[in-house]
Amino acid sequence: MRFMELSKNYKVLVRYDGSRYGGWQKQTKSPTTIQGKIEAVLEKMCGCPIEIAGSGRTDAGVHANGQVFHFKAAVSLQPDEIQNYLNRYLPEDIAVLSVETAPERFHSRLSAKGKRYVYRIWRSEIPPVFERKYVCNLRKLMPEEKEILPNVAAMKTAAKLLLGTHDFKGFTSLKKTKKSTVRTITALIIEERGPEIVITFEGDGFLYHMIRIIVGTLLEVGFGKRSAQSISQVLENGIREQAGFLAPPEGLCLDAVYYE
Amino acid sequence: MRFMELSKNYKVLVRYDGSRYGGWQKQTKSPTTIQGKIEAVLEKMCGCPIEIAGSGRTDAGVHANGQVFHFKAAVSLQPDEIQNYLNRYLPEDIAVLSVETAPERFHSRLSAKGKRYVYRIWRSEIPPVFERKYVCNLRKLMPEEKEILPNVAAMKTAAKLLLGTHDFKGFTSLKKTKKSTVRTITALIIEERGPEIVITFEGDGFLYHMIRIIVGTLLEVGFGKRSAQSISQVLENGIREQAGFLAPPEGLCLDAVYYE
Numbered sequence: 001m002r003f004m005e006l007s008k009n010y011k012v013l014v015r016y017d018g019s020r021y022g023g024w025q026k027q028t029k030s031p032t033t034i035q036g037k038i039e040a041v042l043e044k045m046c047g048c049p050i051e052i053a054g055s056g057r058t059d060a061g062v063h064a065n066g067q068v069f070h071f072k073a074a075v076s077l078q079p080d081e082i083q084n085y086l087n088r089y090l091p092e093d094i095a096v097l098s099v100e101t102a103p104e105r106f107h108s109r110l111s112a113k114g115k116r117y118v119y120r121i122w123r124s125e126i127p128p129v130f131e132r133k134y135v136c137n138l139r140k141l142m143p144e145e146k147e148i149l150p151n152v153a154a155m156k157t158a159a160k161l162l163l164g165t166h167d168f169k170g171f172t173s174l175k176k177t178k179k180s181t182v183r184t185i186t187a188l189i190i191e192e193r194g195p196e197i198v199i200t201f202e203g204d205g206f207l208y209h210m211i212r213i214i215v216g217t218l219l220e221v222g223f224g225k226r227s228a229q230s231i232s233q234v235l236e237n238g239i240r241e242q243a244g245f246l247a248p249p250e251g252l253c254l255d256a257v258y259y260e
Numbered sequence: 261m262r263f264m265e266l267s268k269n270y271k272v273l274v275r276y277d278g279s280r281y282g283g284w285q286k287q288t289k290s291p292t293t294i295q296g297k298i299e300a301v302l303e304k305m306c307g308c309p310i311e312i313a314g315s316g317r318t319d320a321g322v323h324a325n326g327q328v329f330h331f332k333a334a335v336s337l338q339p340d341e342i343q344n345y346l347n348r349y350l351p352e353d354i355a356v357l358s359v360e361t362a363p364e365r366f367h368s369r370l371s372a373k374g375k376r377y378v379y380r381i382w383r384s385e386i387p388p389v390f391e392r393k394y395v396c397n398l399r400k401l402m403p404e405e406k407e408i409l410p411n412v413a414a415m416k417t418a419a420k421l422l423l424g425t426h427d428f429k430g431f432t433s434l435k436k437t438k439k440s441t442v443r444t445i446t447a448l449i450i451e452e453r454g455p456e457i458v459i460t461f462e463g464d465g466f467l468y469h470m471i472r473i474i475v476g477t478l479l480e481v482g483f484g485k486r487s488a489q490s491i492s493q494v495l496e497n498g499i500r501e502q503a504g505f506l507a508p509p510e511g512l513c514l515d516a517v518y519y520e
Contacts, residue, residue, distance in 0.1 A: 015389045129277050
């Protein structure tokens with residue numbers, strides 16, 4: 001005899017290596033997405049289709065240290081049993097860090113107050129053996145370039161111009177949209193860590209491709225291909241073509257999502 | 261017009277992710293070995309077959325942070341040009357850290373004074389997403405075990421018995437050999453680092469499978485499946501069957517080779 005379970009709202013923290021996925025979001029184009037993998041295991045667990053909602057999409061090849069999603073289901077399992085079940089049946093490159101019940105109104109995307117992303121750049125001529133799937137390797141990006149050491153001081157100066165609240169229309173691949181492209185970047189920290197340059201972004205939200213275009217633009221500044229000043233111009237005129245190139249996905253990781 | 265080059269002896273430091281290789285050493289059984297990959301690029305560079313000699317073999321799936329090999333060749337390239345050539349043509353999971361000319365008598369194996377190996381054990385129920393190819397995941401090893409937290413204090417006590425000079429005949433998969441199985445372990449350090457237990461071995465040399473059998477034996481002590489004292493017995497009687505299981509290769513990394 002089974003008791004009828006009331007539907008509950010679950011908040012889940014998940015980590016993944018995005019290398020072999022077509023991104024977070026389920027889509028017809030790519031059969032292998034992180035959302036798809038998780039929903040398949042939840043369906044097996046619940047005995048009926050379950051839809052999960054992530055705090056945001058991550059592109060194909062982008063990783064997450066702490067992505068958040070929520071889903072509603074009526075199950076008799078405890079949160080830690082749900083976590084164990086997921087970790088048992090998910091592939092090795094996806095791991096559930098925690099499962100907790102959340103208030104009915106909790107929504108992983110709508111309730112989010114901010115996010116932190118980390119972008120790792122490899123600037124050494126010695127190839128990144130153990131880190132190769134988690135960094136943007138400059139030598140691979142610029143095989144013919146004589147040297148691959150960007151001017152980090154110049155990048156830091158340029159980064160300051162992006163801090164604060166701006167219309168980032170020029171820093172997104174989004175086609176014309178009626179939604180606001182105004183966002184606030186609360187932290188943009190560039191650190192040198194041996195063979196790596198690590199760029200940490202914090203803000204209330206980020207547009208489609210925004211971080212990867214900012215990284216590409218900062219790298220162009222670092223390699224003397226554009227002035228720091230040109231960034232202010234793109235912030236003003238909102239012309240995507242005047243911003244930098246789209247940095248590759250493998251260096252990017254959604255580090256954390258913040259809630260109240 | 262090309263000048264005749266004198267043959268020189270080169271010492272090379274190399275890092276690799278052993279996941280997709282059949283080990284260091286060339287063999288007919290496995291078409292993909294690290295030695296084979298490197299020799300193919302050197303042959304391309306030199307225009308004739310080149311044989312390289314490693315400081316020792318690493319098993320299929322074992323990694324190296326600092327493996328050393330040497331080779332003799334007559335080339336007009338400078339050591340840093342050889343390094344660049346190798347890094348350009350080797351696959352992404354093999355990287356050359358340095359190339360230098362060495363005395364004629366230098367031999368990567370015979371001149372080695374000692375080695376350091378690191379074995380990483382994952383003891384958390386949260387699967388190792390980014391580290392999964394570089395750790396021994398206890399949950400994967402023991403899917404039915406109730407808990408996967410070995411008693412590290414007991415492992416440390418047991419490890420002390422292995423320090424120093426012993427006949428490690430019981431701790432190798434080598435069949436009967438005329439060669440000595442006496443080795444000296446100068447350091448065996450067990451550290452807890454968050455979700456990991458990291459075991460560092462230093463010694464004058466290690467027998468075939470010796471580190472992985474020691475790790476398996478220490479884990480059996482940690483899970484209360486054998487006493488620390490049983491280790492002394494195996495050191496005395498040299499019976500392989502009385503030592504522990506062979507720990508999986510992916511947790512093992514040849515960290516460094518020492519020379520005078």
